[in-house]
Amino acid sequence: MSSTAWRLDPDRGFDPEPSRRTLARDLYATVRNLPLLCPHSHVPPALLADPEACLGDPASLFVIPDHYVTRMLFSQGVSLEDLGIPARDGTPVERDHRRIWQRFAEHFYLFRGTPTGLWLADELVNLFGVSERLDGASAQRIYDHLEAQLARPEFRPRALLARFNIALLCTTDSATDSLEHHRQIHAAGLARVRPTFRPDALLALDAPDWPAQIARLSERSGIDVVDYGGFIRALEERRVAFRAMGALATDHGVLSPTTARLSDGEAERIFVRALRGAADARDAARFTAHMLMEFARMSCEDGLVMQLHAGSLRNHHERLYARFGPDVGADIPVATEWTRNLRPLLNACGADPRFRLILFTLDESAYGRELAPLAGHYPAVLLGPPWWFFDSVNGMRRYFAEVIETAGVYNTAGFNDDTRAFASIPARHDLWRRVSCDWLAGLVTQGLLAADEAVDLAYELAYGLAWRAYCRGSATSGLPLFHVKPAAKDQPRREDEHSASSTT
């Protein structure tokens, strides 16, 4: 069976015009080996809590949990059952992981021109040493190869954490999480792994499992949540616990970034209605808008950076949700209004020097119209990197083209990979570093930026901005984080392996 050699272009992501390409290469060389800051991810902390944890077999690593992959196959007629996605309604699903892998390999051509295709190619070739192109013919040979690699100790998550040169890895954790995994991780000396406080489930007043969430909050916080005041105190208590484990930030996922303060009386009435099981969708929406104001207030007080991800209509496909639950690739964005919606929150806290708010959108039309002007005015606001569907070559290019002229580089938050696929982290950062260096090279070759400024900005985009957005000045526990400063002018950039600074 013939096979096609798989080799990645060392200049991928760079414009072919020679003067620009040469400069992009030079800039990229200054940042490609900088440590990775991953201030927002969905990596399961369990992977790093257990020193013996493995990444699993090829199907359970690359296919089953990755909704970027499964939605594309689903869109072309492959059922989620055939991809082995666990069904919560008891429907039997494929259990043979080699057959799942085979189906994936036969459809791998669907990812041509997509970031998922680029990430997977980078992982398979550069991380796992695959040498022939993935398709139906090569599928089983490559499965064998990957299985052998994954069995080796250097592919254990903790080994990869070091090999990937990850200087910070923030997970995303329910506000009611025990943080037990993080305790184990820190006990192993991996202070660079941090939890992030995500209280979304506690705001879904009309969800069936909300009472259970409140019960868990009471249990974890030691505060019996029987009224609105207790709810606020319990949240504050949990934030203390997260900060003690080194948390740098909170994260909030909302359909709309509406913010509006309720009177205490009104908040109390809605909360009590919810405790009686009588809250409806409108109550939940108003309460969420109010709680965003409260979370901003808490961030002013405790220094946790506030991240806001808005605009995803979750679980659009109802039958799929009933069978497989959330996060199977059926979340579809909607148009999102920021200017009016954030006005109450920003008028309350947007100029508070203790506050930092990082915004993430799935509506690119808001980049230049609303988000860049907001970030270019309010001291607290930074604009997060292109998110989800837009974490892509063109997504990044549009982001640079539409955001920077108004917001400037320094009102952005650098990159984060936002991934649950641990092994894809280097590929994602690498693509960002390539595309950002190519963008800077474009500015220089068009006479719009000086060459030395481009070197500074390449460092900022790869490392400095994310460091300042999340790590500098945060009121955390003082757990040390490794930090790389920019090279002094007139000297080649050099990583100083011995410099380490605390985050406080």
Next chain:
Amino acid sequence: MSSTAWRLDPDRGFDPEPSRRTLARDLYATVRNLPLLCPHSHVPPALLADPEACLGDPASLFVIPDHYVTRMLFSQGVSLEDLGIPARDGTPVERDHRRIWQRFAEHFYLFRGTPTGLWLADELVNLFGVSERLDGASAQRIYDHLEAQLARPEFRPRALLARFNIALLCTTDSATDSLEHHRQIHAAGLARVRPTFRPDALLALDAPDWPAQIARLSERSGIDVVDYGGFIRALEERRVAFRAMGALATDHGVLSPTTARLSDGEAERIFVRALRGAADARDAARFTAHMLMEFARMSCEDGLVMQLHAGSLRNHHERLYARFGPDVGADIPVATEWTRNLRPLLNACGADPRFRLILFTLDESAYGRELAPLAGHYPAVLLGPPWWFFDSVNGMRRYFAEVIETAGVYNTAGFNDDTRAFASIPARHDLWRRVSCDWLAGLVTQGLLAADEAVDLAYELAYGLAWRAYCRGSATSGLPLFHVKPAAKDQPRREDEHSASSTT
């Protein structure tokens, strides 16, 4: 009188960077002569029904019926009366076609930088052999030349159908059309010409001519439409008739793609109200939303591909509409919501393997935000090519840049020309083929796609995607369609003139 030679750049549409241009040329060479699939057009079937039909004189071919042309002249102060657009209110209009042509020629510079300008140049130079640039000075000489060409038998529509290498041409036909023209066309052995079922006029419950439309529906279907049930049966009967004439698809033009199923009782009440002449705009909108659900159901059952064109506010200029009727270049797009609007329909049918829904937008901000994620999830959804104003070099480039990274190439429907200007068909397809090859060349030269993958995708974009979207698996009458398969790997691409396959 001096004249300027008119010569088109053989590399038009290609980036000037040499490595990219070379590759774009090579890719284009593999697809430029592939047969044309035209699965959505507005070509009048009368043109092909009569073997002696002619395209008319230069003004009636290039100016009077083309709202792309007339709107631009109107925007610069030329009246529609002076362009000879027939007035339905009896206003006298210009009847001297040489004077109309002269006005057009004097304003031809207005089309610089527009797709209409590119198409017209391609038609005039490459199809009609015009050799000097069109302006006021050359107008009458070129009129003479065109008149002579148009009188020749090789410029009759049927001759051009063969010369253009059109393998499929779908017209757009009222649901109440007699299909008599198509019968004549098929009798002449031109099975590649197909009708498309367009029932829009039957949903405009509040329009003055709706009763007449219903009367015609009753007559054509043989079912006396006196209630909602009869209406549905009559529509189903008409779909049977369209399929018997080889129809592959339906087409639906709506202001908003709202979908929502009414109860049978409610549908009946609205329909009866309309029969009494008492339906209002809200009734019409709710009924339309309901009928989209019904048409999706019918498509699941009979296999007709469902096309949905949304977002054009028709007849914005009321005085012009009163005098000249629709389609004079005064339709203006509006922002269009897809995620919430299509949810009911997609939850009902979006994963039905018998169903295919092709979406067309005039709101490009929805490409990456809503349409690509929907196409990248629901098996039934494909995204149609850039439509109307966006059938242009930059429109295509934005489409590729904003859609493909999320939806992938294979969830798109290839190209269609959507034209009523029969003679412009090759020019439009040629521009798409050029721009798509240039886009692929850009990916390859940036290291984001392998060269052999680009060859495959060039074929897909020029031919394969449209074939699969409309022809493969459609439950039609078995009328044979000519089909060109992609070249086998390791072999130069070659058209097999002898291979013909049915569509079933």
Next chain:
Amino acid sequence: MSSTAWRLDPDRGFDPEPSRRTLARDLYATVRNLPLLCPHSHVPPALLADPEACLGDPASLFVIPDHYVTRMLFSQGVSLEDLGIPARDGTPVERDHRRIWQRFAEHFYLFRGTPTGLWLADELVNLFGVSERLDGASAQRIYDHLEAQLARPEFRPRALLARFNIALLCTTDSATDSLEHHRQIHAAGLARVRPTFRPDALLALDAPDWPAQIARLSERSGIDVVDYGGFIRALEERRVAFRAMGALATDHGVLSPTTARLSDGEAERIFVRALRGAADARDAARFTAHMLMEFARMSCEDGLVMQLHAGSLRNHHERLYARFGPDVGADIPVATEWTRNLRPLLNACGADPRFRLILFTLDESAYGRELAPLAGHYPAVLLGPPWWFFDSVNGMRRYFAEVIETAGVYNTAGFNDDTRAFASIPARHDLWRRVSCDWLAGLVTQGLLAADEAVDLAYELAYGLAWRAYCRGSATSGLPLFHVKPAAKDQPRREDEHSASSTT
């Protein structure tokens, strides 16, 4: 103290691909020295009324009044107090202009990649002869240099008006302005400086200072405004006065471009309610929508070009507004609907040959969807250049890419600088000329435009379009304006210093 030499790339704004760059340079050479038409600006006429007026010191010229500059520093934690912005609530602010300049210089790196950075560099280097890069170390040396330059007679505003080769400079003036400055300017023979009629403050029925505005209108017009009829007559009287001073246009800034004619009775009732101090925000919005219709009617009658700037939510940051008032960089755009909103106005006047309406948007998603189709249909509509945040390299590129294919070049209004920073005028026009020539060079090198057409269009974009939009055919006082016609074909372009034509 080491310093970095500051030298601007002579090819800035041009694509690096050699064939395109060469052509861009050639095109730019044909337009770079054309006179500047500035038909929309916020330059204070006082600067030109007094022959001895100065531009001030470096801080009061470059920092304090420029909200593009101050918002960026504010976004990074510099207070407006520390930048010397005058506070209307009596808060003390920095009065040491050298310290303000120092703060600005230390933060100048924030403007990397922004149009403000490009304009400032051009001004400092090319206009003021600064030779080292601006940063904290060079700040005071550069202050000294600028101070010395600004003291020289050739840096007085009237001297710069000539040196900048400004052929038309329209200011923006309250409808109740005395026009005394303009009288002085014209008395000095500077007929190229013109007022623009801006009545916004008279439409804010619910604003605290509206009664004062009405009182001033009564005083200026000599008509006692005690009812709606008097209000209309007084506005018409003021337009006569503006036209007598050479006004070419009106300007209207609105949150939403809603247009809707009220009945006379309704207009009267709302107006009387406002005179009683009882109008609310809804009244103000409805009255504004009505008055836009009225202003369009007046423009049909008196020939003043109507400019409409929509979509800025002013004074988003309430605390800052309370302290510092408007125009401090806290205006944030919102999504803007044009198709439905302008329909009443365009149906009334959109095809009136006496009327011209120029539209400006902060919502780029409307460019291709709504604005280009409107401009490409209605004879009265032209699309203004990229506005405010989008007056930038990428903003212009998106404008060309999204507008021209539908609207054509000739339905656009050329460039205007919209600046209150008099010294930045040449830098802004120069950037537009560079980017437009580069865009045209791109079209030519891609075979989409002939080289001679590009020469014509370069002239149009730099000069001709703005001339025709504002100056040709306007029913003004006949004050002469200097005009440069395009070079005849086959001849090198040449400015005819002796040709001067009136605007009528």
